[in-house]
Amino acid sequence: MIKHVTIIGGGFSGTLLAINLLRHDGPRVTLIERAALGRGIAYGTRQTEHLLNVRTANMSAFPDQPDHLVRWLSSHDHGFDAADFIPRGLYGGYLRDLLDTAAASSPRRLDLVAADALAVEERGDGHRVRLSDGHHVDTDAVVLALGNLPPHVPATLQPVAGHPAFIRNPWSIQPTLGDLAHGLSEADTLLLIGSGLTMVDVAVQLDSAGFKGRMIAISRRGLLPHRHASGGAHPARRRERPAPPLSRMLRAVRDRASDIGWRSAVDELRPFTQAIWQSADDATRARFLRHLRPWWDVHRHRLAPRVADRIACLIEAGRLEVRAGKICRTKVADKKLNVVWRARGTATTTTLDVSRIINCVGPQGDVTQVDEPLLGDMIANGTIRPDAERLGIDVDATARVRSFDGQANESIFAVGPMTRGAF
DSSP states (O other): OOOEEEEEOOSHHHHHHHHHHHHSSOOEEEEEOSSOTTTHHHHOOOOTTOBOSSOGGGOOSOTTOTTHHHHHHHHTTOOOOTTOOOBHHHHHHHHHHHHHHHHHHSTTSEEEEOSOEEEEEEETTEEEEEETTSOEEEESEEEEOOOOBOOOOOGGGGGGTTSTTEESOGGGGGGGHHHHHHTOOTTOEEEEEOOSHHHHHHHHHHHHTTOOSEEEEEESSOOOOOBOOTTOOOOOOOOSOOOSSHHHHHHHHHHHHHHHOHHHHHHTTGGGHHHHHHHSOHHHHHHIIIIIHHHHHHHHSOBOHHHHHHHHHHHHTTSEEEEEEEEEEEEEETTEEEEEEEETTOSOEEEEEESEEEEOSOOBOOGGGSOOHHHHHHHHTTSOOBOTTSSSBOBOTTOEEEOTTSOEEEEEEEOGGGGTTTO
16 A cells, blocks of 8 residues: 655646645655756746746646636736736746645645655665655655756757857756846847747747847747637537548648637647547657657647747847758857758758857657666666657556566656656
């Protein structure tokens, strides 16, 4: 019987799991987090211009209380309604408040540990979690709630990766991006690698901090996240998932979009996406990731209208350019970074001298390629393995991690972004 669960990671996934365990008559919980609880990368931002990309009405922490967040905002006099896109930092405050409330209603069932978990070792019928402060936690079960991992550095950027003008992980310096902006002038050009949600966050924050120079975002396809409809979308009424193969599904969504609009056609898939993914074979998943995922991402993970308008203004003013292409090579040139890139569909290269390169490629998925002591240790001893698509940790249908030989561990689980390969 599991009497004690230790959750490693106190971002969205770990905090919400702890809240739900405490809400119900369940085990004692230890929550290990080195930073602010309930925040993680997404909700740890201090910038009010960083908004949720989902309306308040769809962001309740509790599926059985879909209006919970709306009611919480009203009770705290925040002045937002169900159709608004609230600041992400405020949502982090919501999660922390829920955790505090759940802990108060279940006294002595929650222990908070401010440290890094370095290793998970088998011990009798349970596990011992070794911590960076020299202590350890003995527990019956472990849940890995590690959130999104830092971005990888593409091979063509490795020659400049050690230079101070290269920012490997914008979230590691997120509070000081404003300081970066203040140290630059209108004559400076910044290169942003990637054109997705991370790039949008960085561009908006630099603009808010007063940067007046030029930003160039380069990604393989040059796709920007699309915007949410300003007045809300057509109600979704799809009752069954579209039939395979992928090409047929795509046609079905396009046909539906002609009737109700593409936003609603995409949103109608929300209840079915896990089932579609889990029923797909390896070849189909590989085809999706190679050919369709970029378009899925920009249609599914949309921008709040206010953020989309901000990006549109930067583009119209010539301060942000979004280009489709490939970085060919980079080098350090005096105080600047020299970048040679090739536009998509051409054989001609262009050379840029930029003051900074900010790596906005998004989170890393391959757990074998990250510099995280806990993951490194668990990979080395065979406790976990990467999933087949290298999107995260391999887990079974009940979120139990699979060991190197494919066996599911009965008492080590994973939740959140690291399980995207399965879910």
